[in-house]
Amino acid sequence: MPPQIPPSPHGHAGHRGILENSPLPGSATSVSLKLISIISLWLLIVAASLGWNLEQAERHRERLALEAARSFFQLLVLTRRWNAEHGGVYVPVTEQTQPNPYLKDPDRDIQITNDLTLTKVNPAYMTRQLSELAQKNAGAQFHITSLNPIRPSNAALPWEADALRAFERGTKEFGQVFRGDDQWGYRYMAPLVTEKPCLKCHADQGYREGDIRGGISVTLPRLTSPNSWALIGSHIGIALCGTLLILVMGRLLIRAYDGLRRQAVFDALTRIPNRRFFIEQLVHEMRRGRREHLPLALLICDIDYFKGYNDTFGHQAGDVCLQRVAELLQGCLRRGGDFCARYGGEEFVVILPSTELSGAARIGEQIRSALVELGIPHPVSPHRVITLSIGVACDRAGEQDHEALIRDADEALYRAKEQGRNRVEIQATPLTKHKGQPSAAAIQGDLSHPSEP
């Protein structure tokens, strides 16, 4: 019949060690940092995509404007060619259409009746009239111009003059977005190349077939603005959805990772850290101790005559006993950095950072006596209750590696077993002498044990 084991009065409430459901050191922080990096990368990709799309929309708008302006220009050239091929066309003289003073042609005006006189309109005059007509509308404007105009008012604007000079250097056409009074517009210009019919009027100026005589500029005063807000809005939506997805997936991953890590580093029976976690923690704390010049103590605790307990009460009762000892160890730890783990079988370990050998030996003694007080019956032990033998070792500010420290504590434990069990023994290795630090023997002498229940 297994004994009724009282719960440890030190267990659960107030313990300082790491329990299975407490947050694991480091893991959440490192995953959170990775998540922040992934989210930053995602936002960078979305921002780059937004920049690229805005740029593409701008280019598309320019391309459309160029095509529209080019079509206007070509239509004008066709109309002018039609006029030139007819050697000019006759139209009635009206208030708006007065005979062209720059046209040197003896047949410029023809009197048909008393009321009707016809005047010849050459391509240049026709273009100017069309241009004046266009100015009355808000749409595309055009302007026939030259660096050497027959009619002074056809003189080029500064940007047109630049374009005309570029045409003389071989540029085929010119197009540019410009900022108007309150909106963006587009201006385009292409050269007027002298064709045979043009020579009738322009041969006097010294032009020959194929010469660039001037150009026609087309101005689109209002460009439709690209739908930037739709692009910005959709990218903000994509950025938010992606971030949300990364956060949700990240949370699931953190949970899965945490679950796996817990399975890997916690002991399934006692729910305290296992040997693997202990080694990680010991190495970590020893490194810290070395950096900060702080001592670190290690306790190895082994249940006495545990085989006899198992043989008497069965393996299941042995398991419950191990759980109670784990609880008691947890409860005996007082400081935040203190750490206990199951080292294997019926062996437990305790790491006490910033603790000298004397302090660690006192804590070992508290643990030993607390277990005796708990009074878990053990009929086949000479002590009649479950007891612990404890070996204590201390690393003074990074003088040893973790394996040497474990070996020292293990040797001390061996001596505790040899000297009758239910004892705390400290490491036998002579300590490096430090001012004010008692020797190992002195500490051993201070401990008044063993204590029989």
Ligand SMILES: Nc1nc2c(ncn2[C@@H]2O[C@H](COP(=O)(O)OP(=O)(O)OP(=O)(O)O)[C@@H](O)[C@H]2O)c(=O)[nH]1
């Ligand atoms: N119930 C239970 N028993 C375990 C577990 N792990 C190890 N043991 C037992 O612990 C006992 C350890 O026996 P020994 O190594 O001979 O040590 P001991 O009987 O405690 O003797 P001393 O340490 O010399 O005092 C063995 O019977 C193992 O089966 C466990 O998880 N559960």
